[in-house]
Amino acid sequence: GMETLGCEKRPSRLVELQACAAVGQSRLMALYEKFFAAHDLHAAQVLLTHTDLQDHDRHLNARNTIMALLDRGVVPVINQNDAVTFNELTVGDNDKLSALVAALLPANLLVQLTAADGLIRNFGKSNACVIPTVRKIDDAIRRLALGTQSATSIGGMASKVDAAQIAGRAGIPMVIANGVKRGQLTKVLAGEKVGTFFTPSGDKLKGRKRWIAFFHHPQGSIVVDDGAKAALREHGKSLLKMGIVSCEGEFAATDVVRICDRNGTGFAQGITRHARAEIDNGSAGKVVVHRDDLVIL
Incomplete structure (x- = not known):
């Protein structure tokens, strides 16, 4: 869209970005249809907003639509609906969107193709090398990943x-x-060691718990004491009113909230049965977040 509209660099105004997206979506799909047709395949466009993923009925419908396309041998080309999204409706960048779609289905593997050979250690130096496997994403890994944004993405x-x-x-x-090199995706799917492999940090969550964990912006947070934290993390219990220290932000019953320890570190997310006002004034019931509506992060 930027090239068609004569933009030399990424626009800063939202309306200009949306105009580029609207032009670019049709051109992109024309190219996908052309390339897939050479292999007797069809492509289908699926545009999503954060609301599509957060609302439970729309969430399930998006999943069912994508699965129906796959069942019929159609390749879904999924993108954020950039022509209409703004602020709270945005999912984020396409890297995050791909991870959310992978969790939505859920997928067995997520592959991200880029211009680099993988996550690079000592980038730009003579001893630069690809990190073959990452088992834990910590501060050191995040430092290696910084500073790679371009002017157009x-x-x-x-x-x-x-x-x-x-x-x-x-x-x-x-x-x-590296998506620039030919045959990389084929090698990945064949199980060959290509690029950087990130191991999963947990078991696959069931559908409802995936929806709670990954598809909501928490409306507020609940700070709990050490006993409640242990009960939730180590024993799979529900969050009881007696374990709550304080609340932050405004939230209503059935909103998704972040659950934090005394240091402010979020360790769980769940659907609250009570509004903040009820918790603050003591009128909330015994159980504030039931274990069936709670996910440890």
């Missing part, structure tokens, strides 16, 4: 590492490989 290696963390928490491994 959102993201870079840092956003791909963020996506790997989302996928990993959903129990899905991810590979970053």
Whole structure:
């Protein structure tokens, strides 16, 4: 869209970005249809907003639509609906969107193709090398991924590492490989060691818990004491009113909230049965977040 509209660099105004997206979507799909037709395949466009993923009925409908396309041998080309999204409706960049779609299905593997050979250690130096496997995403890994944004795209290696963390928490491994080189995807699917492989950090969550964990912006947070934290993390219990220290932000009953320890570190997410006002004034019932509506992050 930028090239068609004569933009030399990425526009800063939202309306200009949306105009580029509207032009670019049709041109992109024409190219996909042309290339897939050479292999007797069809492509289908699926445009998503954050609301499509957060609303439970629309979430399930999006999943069912994508699965129906796959069942019929059609290749879904999934993108954020950039022509209409703004602020709270945005999913983020396409790296994050791919991880969310992988969790939505759920997929067995997420592959992100880029211009780099993978996550690089000592980037730009004579001893630069690809990190073959990442088993834990920590501060050292994040430092390696910084500083790779271009003037024409959102993201870079840092956003791909963020996506790997989302996928990993959903129990899905991810590979970053060089999409410029021919045959890379074939090698990945054949199980060859290509690029950087991120191991999953947990088991695959069931559908409802995936929806709670990955497809909501928490409306507020609940701070709990050490006893409640242990009960939730180690024993799979529900969050009881007696374990709550304080609340932050405004939230209503049935909103998704982040659950934090006394240091402010979020370790769980769940659907609250009570509004903040009820918790603050003591009128909330015994159970604030039931274990069936709670996910440890």
